[in-house]
Amino acid sequence: MIIVLVETTPTGEAVEVSREALTFARELAAEGGGVPVDAIVVGEPSADLVTTLASYGVRTVHALTGEAFTAYAGAAWAAGIQGVRGSSVVVMAAGTPRGNEVMAHVAAREGVAMAANVLSFSGLAPFVVTRQVVGGAALEEMRLGDRPAVFTVAGHAVEATPAATPGPADVQVHAPEIGAADLVARVVSSEEPEPDLSGTLKSARVVVGAGRGAGSSDGFADLLELTELLDGSLGVSRVVTSLGWRPHHEQVGQTGSRISPDLYIPCGISGAIQHWAGCSSAKTILAINTDPDAPMVTKASYAVIGDLHEVVPAINAEIRRRRGA
Amino acid sequence: MKVLVCIKRVVDSSSEVVLTDDGQAVDGRYAGFTTSAHEECAVELAVQIAAATGGTATVLTLGDADAVEQLRAALAVGCTAAVHVVADPQTFGPADVAREIAAVARDYDLVLLGNDAADSGDFQVGIRLAYELGWPVVNGVSTVSVDGTEVTASGAGPDGHETYRVPLPAVVTILEGGVEPRYPTVPGRMKAKKVEIEERQPTAEPVGPARVRLLLPPPTPSDVQVLGKGAEAAPAVVDLLEQLGVLAR
Numbered sequence: 001m002i003i004v005l006v007e008t009t010p011t012g013e014a015v016e017v018s019r020e021a022l023t024f025a026r027e028l029a030a031e032g033g034g035v036p037v038d039a040i041v042v043g044e045p046s047a048d049l050v051t052t053l054a055s056y057g058v059r060t061v062h063a064l065t066g067e068a069f070t071a072y073a074g075a076a077w078a079a080g081i082q083g084v085r086g087s088s089v090v091v092m093a094a095g096t097p098r099g100n101e102v103m104a105h106v107a108a109r110e111g112v113a114m115a116a117n118v119l120s121f122s123g124l125a126p127f128v129v130t131r132q133v134v135g136g137a138a139l140e141e142m143r144l145g146d147r148p149a150v151f152t153v154a155g156h157a158v159e160a161t162p163a164a165t166p167g168p169a170d171v172q173v174h175a176p177e178i179g180a181a182d183l184v185a186r187v188v189s190s191e192e193p194e195p196d197l198s199g200t201l202k203s204a205r206v207v208v209g210a211g212r213g214a215g216s217s218d219g220f221a222d223l224l225e226l227t228e229l230l231d232g233s234l235g236v237s238r239v240v241t242s243l244g245w246r247p248h249h250e251q252v253g254q255t256g257s258r259i260s261p262d263l264y265i266p267c268g269i270s271g272a273i274q275h276w277a278g279c280s281s282a283k284t285i286l287a288i289n290t291d292p293d294a295p296m297v298t299k300a301s302y303a304v305i306g307d308l309h310e311v312v313p314a315i316n317a318e319i320r321r322r323r324g325a
Numbered sequence: 326m327k328v329l330v331c332i333k334r335v336v337d338s339s340s341e342v343v344l345t346d347d348g349q350a351v352d353g354r355y356a357g358f359t360t361s362a363h364e365e366c367a368v369e370l371a372v373q374i375a376a377a378t379g380g381t382a383t384v385l386t387l388g389d390a391d392a393v394e395q396l397r398a399a400l401a402v403g404c405t406a407a408v409h410v411v412a413d414p415q416t417f418g419p420a421d422v423a424r425e426i427a428a429v430a431r432d433y434d435l436v437l438l439g440n441d442a443a444d445s446g447d448f449q450v451g452i453r454l455a456y457e458l459g460w461p462v463v464n465g466v467s468t469v470s471v472d473g474t475e476v477t478a479s480g481a482g483p484d485g486h487e488t489y490r491v492p493l494p495a496v497v498t499i500l501e502g503g504v505e506p507r508y509p510t511v512p513g514r515m516k517a518k519k520v521e522i523e524e525r526q527p528t529a530e531p532v533g534p535a536r537v538r539l540l541l542p543p544p545t546p547s548d549v550q551v552l553g554k555g556a557e558a559a560p561a562v563v564d565l566l567e568q569l570g571v572l573a574r
Contacts, residue, residue: 074462108456
């Protein structure tokens with residue numbers, strides 16, 4: 001069987017990238033001749049979650065419960081997965097920070113290889129996966145010869161799609177004994193993030209981006225106004241946070257947030273690989289840049305050639321004019 | 326206390342990525358080399374913790390002869406010793422690297438690494454190292470401090486700002502954003518040049534990274550539609566915003 005770690009939102013729903021991982025698992029299972037796909041969740045699953053998992057074709061939902069799972073510990077999650085994985089040939093998760101961390105624990109404990117951020121597979125014998133490296137600017141074909149094969153699926157590698165035929169999604173509740181050593185590194189406190197932190201950036205429908213072209217820490221007023229007019233979030237390039245113009249939690253890129261809005265409006269951002277790694281999942285990109293040959297412009301769907309300090313106020317005025325009318 | 330911080334020489338990926346002819350590595354001849362961003366922050370934290378505890382910060386890398394450049398850069402910002410495991414990093418997989426670091430790390434109280442390398446993006450060396458050593462590991466945090474025999478580390482998690490407290494010795498992997506790496510000073514650079522770097526040979530033959538080959542994503546031809554130039558483009562932009570349905574209110 002294939003076993004997939006499914007992460008949930010604070011309200012108990014399966015996160016989109018985990019549903020993508022389930023979709024990937026189903027494709028892999030079909031290629032393997034109809035291998036069952038099981039899900040692992042942490043905590044008692046809600047009825048809605050079980051319904052969702054059924055719609056993705058899940059056979060069994062393994063719920064890890066008990067005191068050991070009330071606060072996050074990567075080693076404890078891995079131990080829990082090991083306890084229920086049985087003879088799984090594949091153990092996988094979404095390529096989130098937690099997904100990558102827990103799969104690394106599983107791989108280290110099992111003494112097998114692990115592939116992070118897989119996009120596709122190209123064969124079962126040998127099992128070869130293609131994954132993102134260099135922030136997605138290059139790909140690596142990697143052979144996963146060990147069993148279980150352990151890997152994570154890159155965000156938006158596949159589209160989350162329910163199965164043609166729902167699975168039974170029978171719930172099995174486990175409350176495994178977790179050794180003290182696996183609970184040493186455990187979250188002891190977590191505070192709600194401030195509302196403007198990167199959580200909203202990651203889930204925003206519209207993101208207005210700002211790069212070096214902003215000019216200085218005083219150059220964001222028009223961009224913030226556009227952000228507000230579009231009810232979006234502000235995202236910035238690494239240069240902007242390195243120069244101290246804006247806080248790090250607004251950074252989009254390989255070492256910041258990865259965003260997937262319906263519309264991304266990068267203003268004065270040339271589009272270095274580091275930044276592209278964080279915004280390439282945007283559905284539509286409208287670039288505003290003085291340089292018509294900047295990578296961000298050539299990769300965009302739409303562009304305006306010009307200085308953001310002239311273009312953005314004009315857009316703001318036009319939006320206000322139409323709304324005021 | 327003794328802090329060990331592990332860094333990797335990687336190709337500077339701010340420009341176009343070029344692969345070597347054999348498809349086994351990113352070619353850095355034109356782009357130049359740097360240290361992964363997360364690791365620059367790990368170095369800064371190591372130096373700060375060493376200063377706060379009256380201890381030492383030692384930098385380690387596994388790399389070819391040229392990786393001395395990155396070790397010297399870390400020495401120039403406050404590390405006082407360096408260990409160079411001389412090896413071709415392309416032939417070492419994450420488990421190999423973890424084993425080689427473990428051979429050095431047992432003499433230290435705290436090992437800091439980047440959360441993931443900017444090139445290979447394996448997301449696992451720190452965790453494998455912790456299992457080699459039998460130490461706890463905290464992953465993906467941006468601030469770290471040490472109080473006596475305990476390390477406190479925190480960063481952004483899915484449930485908010487998360488804090489861990491673990492006893493030493495421990496492994497912690499760092500994400501950019503919690504500290505500002507300092508710039509090297511001229512005296513710092515001078516001092517760095519004089520530090521004798523401890524060279525080591527790998528303790529075992531590497532298993533390797535299971536890499537078949539690297540490839541570049543297929544180029545997507547530009548089909549950008551230019552809406553106009555300067556402020557005059559505003560009506561066309563707002564038409565597009567209406568068409569995309571992001572303007573409705």
